[in-house]
Amino acid sequence: MDLNNLLIDVKEILDADGDYTNLLNQEIYAPSIQIDRRNVYFILHHVNNEGIIEKSLVVYENRLTAGDFEAQATMDDRDSTLLVGELNERNNDALAKRFQWIRPTSRRNYKYTFGLGDRLGNASNAHLRLFKGRGIMPVLAQQSIRELVLMHRTNTDVFQSASWAVFEEGFTYGWGADGDHVKTPYEVDYAVKIGCSMITLDCTDEINNDIVELNDDDLDQRFNQLDPDQIKYFNDTYLNKTFDLGDGRSVKFTKHDVEESALTFYDAILFATTIYNKFVVPYNLDFEISMDETPYQTTNPNHYFFANELNRRGITPVTMAPRFYGEFQKAIDYIGDTERFEREYVIHEAIAEHFGYKLSIHSGSDKLSVYEIIGRVSKQHGWHVKTAGTNWLEALRVIAHKDPKFMLELYKFSYENLDDVKDFYVFNAQTNGTAPKPEDMNTENVMDLLDDDDARQILHTMYGSIMNLKHNYHYVYRDKLWNILLKNQALYDRYLNIHIAEHLDLLQGVVKTKDEAREKYEPKSDISKESAAELQATSKD
Ligand SMILES: O=C(O)[C@@H](O)[C@H](O)[C@H](O)C(=O)CO
Numbered sequence: 001m002d003l004n005n006l007l008i009d010v011k012e013i014l015d016a017d018g019d020y021t022n023l024l025n026q027e028i029y030a031p032s033i034q035i036d037r038r039n040v041y042f043i044l045h046h047v048n049n050e051g052i053i054e055k056s057l058v059v060y061e062n063r064l065t066a067g068d069f070e071a072q073a074t075m076d077d078r079d080s081t082l083l084v085g086e087l088n089e090r091n092n093d094a095l096a097k098r099f100q101w102i103r104p105t106s107r108r109n110y111k112y113t114f115g116l117g118d119r120l121g122n123a124s125n126a127h128l129r130l131f132k133g134r135g136i137m138p139v140l141a142q143q144s145i146r147e148l149v150l151m152h153r154t155n156t157d158v159f160q161s162a163s164w165a166v167f168e169e170g171f172t173y174g175w176g177a178d179g180d181h182v183k184t185p186y187e188v189d190y191a192v193k194i195g196c197s198m199i200t201l202d203c204t205d206e207i208n209n210d211i212v213e214l215n216d217d218d219l220d221q222r223f224n225q226l227d228p229d230q231i232k233y234f235n236d237t238y239l240n241k242t243f244d245l246g247d248g249r250s251v252k253f254t255k256h257d258v259e260e261s262a263l264t265f266y267d268a269i270l271f272a273t274t275i276y277n278k279f280v281v282p283y284n285l286d287f288e289i290s291m292d293e294t295p296y297q298t299t300n301p302n303h304y305f306f307a308n309e310l311n312r313r314g315i316t317p318v319t320m321a322p323r324f325y326g327e328f329q330k331a332i333d334y335i336g337d338t339e340r341f342e343r344e345y346v347i348h349e350a351i352a353e354h355f356g357y358k359l360s361i362h363s364g365s366d367k368l369s370v371y372e373i374i375g376r377v378s379k380q381h382g383w384h385v386k387t388a389g390t391n392w393l394e395a396l397r398v399i400a401h402k403d404p405k406f407m408l409e410l411y412k413f414s415y416e417n418l419d420d421v422k423d424f425y426v427f428n429a430q431t432n433g434t435a436p437k438p439e440d441m442n443t444e445n446v447m448d449l450l451d452d453d454d455a456r457q458i459l460h461t462m463y464g465s466i467m468n469l470k471h472n473y474h475y476v477y478r479d480k481l482w483n484i485l486l487k488n489q490a491l492y493d494r495y496l497n498i499h500i501a502e503h504l505d506l507l508q509g510v511v512k513t514k515d516e517a518r519e520k521y522e523p524k525s526d527i528s529k530e531s532a533a534e535l536q537a538t539s540k541d
Helices: 003-015 089-098 124-131 145-151 155-168 185-194 209-213 216-223 228-238 255-280 300-312 338-355 371-377 391-402 404-416 446-450 453-461 463-468 478-487 489-507 514-521 529-540
Strands: 028-036 039-047 053-062 073-077 080-085 112-115 137-144 176-182 198-202 242-244 250-252 286-290 319-321 358-361 383-386
Touching: 003 028, 003 039, 003 053, 003 073, 003 080, 028 155, 039 089, 089 155, 112 176, 112 489, 124 137, 124 155, 124 489, 137 145, 137 155, 137 383, 145 176, 145 463, 155 176, 155 185, 176 185, 176 286, 185 198, 185 255, 198 255, 209 255, 216 255, 228 255, 228 300, 250 300, 255 286, 255 300, 300 319, 300 338, 338 358, 338 371, 371 383, 371 489, 383 489, 391 404, 391 446, 391 453, 391 478, 391 489, 404 446, 404 453, 404 463, 404 478, 446 453, 453 463, 463 478, 478 489, 489 514
Parallel strands: 112 137, 112 383, 137 176, 176 198, 198 286, 286 319, 319 358, 358 383
Antiparallel strands: 028 039, 039 053, 053 080, 073 080, 242 250
């Protein structure tokens, strides 16, 4: 890299007065340019022989202060120094001292927030470009412990890729980092120490799911084994009480509701209280409590009970994720009666409003049939939607488009090894059921895999096995997959954009139905999604 030329670029930036449209050096990624007094910072994009973008950080700063950057090359210019460095952790820390906005911030006071969960670590730039001007705060770094383990990633890695994307896109509006689905104090501690602004405490292991299966006599018997004081407290507080939530909305507790709520959820409430006192208060975290990955629905009384017991202990989470009526399975649309969903969602919303937090929607990817309801009912108070890393499926869409034979191989492997993930995920797709059989798939119909519910779930959950399969000490698929993806980043960005824009438009009421969203972003009439995305990607290049 010629530092003399780079110095000329820096001077051009300083003289440009904020208009970077016609910079001589087209490798300068204009959205990344930051000027602070006479100091200049930006990212260079160099496209290598293989068509892959290589990125470097360029800093022009006073010589006396620039010492905390790690440089690969430097050149002095009077009292300043020009340096080029890698996008690594040390340089990220140095930048964060200068630009606080590259660190995550609290979701409090943002009405609408949206969790993205970039599984591979190269989706955040496209996401940020989509979120600019939308009035929705993106939660970029959001990987569950399960995802970290299966993908062989660390929270540092997830955090770093998000923070660099924020700097690169000049996204100064605030972003979140979520220690997602943490279940133990150890996992919470890990997320906190890495700098997450939020934790999602997954209470699944503290929720007593067997209670729901008891008949009324057995339930009563179990309840009566509690200490008399405890029984008296639960009955005095809830039994046959109706709690008014305003606007004609209320929650009523029958004997069954009281006993079921207490026996199912009280352990989880005590656990959440411990985590709150040990971590949420001292580290000023956004607190989300999730109970969505349980086998049973969270009824309106269950939800009220949980919230009221937290409230008694002085705890108001920022968001809460009940398991709503119907099925919110990963990577596919809502399954269930949408009218009943709305009736019950309205009460969940009223409970959240009453206690002062927002509802969080899990699993929030692809629920195109209910976003209009959620967006409308929660419009005044706000929402958090947590998608489930479906950017991974958009990455596979790129693979299917660019190398259909390879995609067929990946699907066959996933289909034949689905048992790998049965302990980690709950999903409908079964290889002895309706999932497309690998022998029926070919290069003509391979793209259908990314639109078929069963195939989507198989591919969505098998990411870890695909990425980490080794033979003879080498990755079987990982390197090839990365190579295709990095060479086609613009196409990947377009697919990501289409995927998430459909979610946001429905939630924000820009379009009203799934069909409208699909027609807007994937017009069937004239051109296929694949060609539309490719056309837009190449016209941008
Ligand atoms: O795969 C995962 O563990 C995550 O993507 C998880 O599903 C996600 O964070 C979520 O909970 C969406 O509701």
